[in-house]
Amino acid sequence: MAISRTLLFAMAIAVFAGLGAHRAQAQLGRALISGIVPCSTGNLINAATAPVFPNATVQVRCGSNVLASTTTDSNGAFSISLDLVSSLLSALMNSCNLVVETPLISCNASLPATGVLQSALQLLQGGLIGGLLSGLLNLVPSSFSFIPLLG
Ligand SMILES: *[C@@H]1O[C@H](CO)[C@@H](O)[C@H](O)[C@H]1NC(C)=O
Ligand SMILES: *[C@@H]1O[C@H](CO)[C@@H](O)[C@H](O)[C@H]1NC(C)=O
DSSP: OHHHHHHHHHHHHHHHHHHHHHHHHHHHOEEEEEEEOBSOOSSSOOTTTSOBOTTOEEEEEETTEEEEEEEOOTTSEEEEEEEOOHHHHHHHHHTEEEEEOSOGGGTOTTSOSSOEEEEEEEEOTTHHHHHHHHTEEEEEESOOEEEOOOO
């Protein structure tokens, strides 16, 4: 009896947590992450002047967790739309990065065959409040840097 009551209680909590997550999702809307991947090594690469990286796989990574992934078009451009739940909001602002695992040698034969491009995320102008009010939070790469990896 005690066990089944505990079980019922746990189920009720799970259902409420589920409803709560849904409500948070509906309230916060979506996050749209978009930008251009440069075909270049270096630190804090200026995407406006660097050559572009077509057909590159771009991941949204939060720690070791890959949240989403897409491929750049022929202009090196990508966009990723995510359900914006409250737990994701702080993660996007603090611990998530864009990671391009496709080696740079695929866009320019004289560039390295190992290493990744990585960038933090930043809010577009209009910021957090505007984004949350409109239900669409626009994020862009702050700027990509080349991270060489061993092997
Ligand atoms: C894009 O990448 C895919 C997988 O790596 C490859 O099969 C395809 O040929 C590439 N396309 C272009 C236009 O480079
Ligand atoms: C390829 O990379 C090399 C070395 O950074 C650079 O000098 C060259 O301009 C690049 N080529 C193109 C087409 O971007």
